[in-house]
Amino acid sequence: MRYMFGHFPAEFRLTLLAASTQEDAALKDDVKTYEAALSLVKPGGTIHFARAVHGELCRQKYDVILSQGFVSAVSVYLANLAHKVPHIVTIHGIVEPQYLSGRFGSFKRWFLGWLLSRVSVLYGVSNDILEHLYNEFPRLRNNGPQPLVILNGIEPDTFDLLPKEPLDLRAKLGIDGSTFLFGFFGRFMPQKGFDLLIEAVNKLRVAQQNRKFVVVAVGSGDYIREYQETIKSKGLEPYFHFLPFQPMVHHLYPQVDTVVMPSRWEACPLLPMEVLCMGTPLIAANCIGTREIINDTPTFVIEENNLKQLIEMMLACMQDNMPDNFQAYQIEARKRFNVATAAKKLVLFLNDMPGHI
Template sequence: MRVAYILTSLGVGGAERQVLWLASRMARAGHAVRLVILLPRGAEDLLSESASETDSPSLDVVYLGIQKNPWSALRGLARGASVIRQFGPNLIHAHNFHGNLVGRLLGRLCGGVPVISTIHNVYEGGRLRMLAYRISDPLSRQTIAVSEAACERYTRLRAIAVNKSGVVANGIETDNFHPSLNQRNAMRATMGVTGKYFVWIAVGRLAPAKDYPNLLRAFAALQLGQPAARLWIVGAGEHSCTNELQSLARNLGIEDKIRWLGSRHDVATLLDAADAFVLASAWEGMPLALGEAMAMGKPVVATDVGGVREMTAESNWLVRAGNSNALAEAMARIMALSDTERLRIGEAARARILQRFSMEAKTREWEEIYRSVLR
């Protein structure tokens, strides 16, 4: 099978990691794979990280180098058509809004190559984007969402047709995410964790969807009863966004309790070193960082958005989005548990990921969808 994967960039993000893992597994299974990336290669490109994380052949990657102007977009589309024709795929698997639209156009321009579209978030834009999805829907054989919540929303908005919709949840490369006491102790020493500090970790881009102001307010409220808590934030964002968040932390009086770690390639080790994971998002598709934390055996507290409940199958530690006090209360309840109770919760979380969300199982699901489309 020859599969062309199309996505906007290979910057740090859950969708990008998911595509790299899937493409790597497809290549290892003997399929011909090409990644077509719309934007130029960036400083935080995940490709080098993927090469170290997966024992896979080198991936065939083409960057179209599209800039934010119409002429560049047209040139990029023309180059993309040339790249697709030269590769000769059996099908195109596109991801996220811009990747999905370009993938659909390239499928038509290249002689009707079947296109599968994937939606990775409950919210991918407003009315104009939903209209673009609706108009271009005939160019896609199937549109797959990463959660039931996302699929329901897009079909309700008529952005995708019900009879062509489906759900394949994100998978986790569990070989890369497994707890180790030696690894944990080494990273805690590196991070200077001393005494009885309880370390919370949040992983994700510094972007509106992740609602870090909600998390900072919750952590400030937590400090009133749990002054021994610390918070690590792993993720990068626009300079202005980072400054605003750090300013809010100062105003809340918690700046000395937070470590801003930026973009990191050792997320698994940092998760292992932390005591629990927190997600404060305003909206999500199927958050990969949440699944990675569960695979590392971490108790998790999260807002009940997108596919979070589908992944956790747990409501005791889920709270309404935007409710900082409820988030703080759930975090306090986790901290009040004994080490044994938290260990039990973490083991159950890891078992769920291994049983239902392994990347191996998800790759088999995608292969079956590919074969179904080709049939």
């Protein structure tokens, strides 16, 4: 939303309905840049959100609904039964087994597949994620809605800007210049592999004797307390520094020596795009979604969920960091990942839909 909608033509009128979270302030700032109306819905479950969507559809006429992910798709489908507005479902996550298991697991899986077969368009943010959906629901491949794949993108021009009060990481955290900084940016959840990074640090504190290092972890997420407890139980507190969500976080990338992204899966992640555009060395797992982004880049690639390779790559970066390749790739990265190309494709698609704006 931050990047794509900013490139929509002026004749597009955008209204965002979003569940209220701890990042509401950032969302409010973002929508101002692309002049969208914003309605924050208090948490209350699928039916509660569906009522909010239905109310909005009753108030104003819309040409298309673009729902983000499976949970949103269910709410929108229920709300849209009486309105029949063309419905595009953005696929930006895997079908996670824990949500389709238990006593009613089979029914949930059937219902999700049935619902997805009745929307207008399945919009994958990468080829990987759309293929994953087809593997989970094979009938959608040949008999499902119209498919659309447009990779995510970012706004490279904004990366030359700084926040009003830039953060100096080393000064803020009291870290001297000789200490190697690994950066972890994003949400603290199993998908992102932060637990794998904790295990790697636990091994490295024994294996790496020649240079001090720490991990600066910036972000938020449901599992942050569990991870902090694990760090404490292993005696790793000196090796980790946590910071909350940071606006314009890109200005922190060059302040770390290497960004680590040991994800187990992604759809089409923005983080590697942003890091590569800033010329910062990157270690990333070759997992679903990410591999499309880091292919043909200088990224230090490890296999998904491979602790041994992660440790080896972190050691290699500390012993012989090679940022020149990454700095040279900046120009290419800013061309390759520019969201203007992606937004143009989406706008053309929307204008070609029946009843387009």
